[in-house]
Amino acid sequence: MDHIDPAGRTANLADPYTGQVVLMNRFVVPEGRDDAFMALWTETSEYFRAQPGFVSLKLHRAVSADAEYRYVNVATWESAEHYGAPHRTEEFRRLVTQEGWHEFPSSPTLYELVLEHSLESAQ
């Protein structure tokens, strides 16, 4: 069976950045496989939510079934270091190398927030 490389499940971080960071991780989830995905995702998310520097986590599902990536999680961390540390543990390696993940390729990218508008602030 294929080897899952934990590095492929971690967004690259080229430059030091000291503010909050936002991980967006897209997942390919075939129709009808939502429950299997949710079981794996929930176990992994519980690990991250317990880590220092965790701020928030949202999981989104595509409204249209033809989306290439049907699920996207958006996780905010206090800093790039807080984001990175739990991606370098044995527990992370164990979680993301589970055989079930082969079915759900992911594409993680780390972002910083450039600007934010809300209905309240816009008026």
Place this chain on the structure above:
Amino acid sequence: MDHIDPAGRTANLADPYTGQVVLMNRFVVPEGRDDAFMALWTETSEYFRAQPGFVSLKLHRAVSADAEYRYVNVATWESAEHYGAPHRTEEFRRLVTQEGWHEFPSSPTLYELVLEHSLESAQ
């Protein structure tokens, strides 16, 4: 020159969905072209922020320069209908068919929020 199809700048909406929706729109932005992208994006975002049902808008920039999509905007709308209506106007057509957008291909997908955790709710 290539024709920009407004439909290609709008996420598909296959099924009726009555809750809040979240548009995630990823943009390819070459390094060094951030200012040109921001000028176009700001003009378009001002149009959307003035529409009924607009809730919030966040723009993110990738921390690492090797990201395929260096910018992602995340826009929340009261409903799929509120999201859709301003994508069917002549003003939208004018905004997104501007020649400058050729340089910044986008990939919009519409999502619903499945679940949300924050530091406060987790404790």
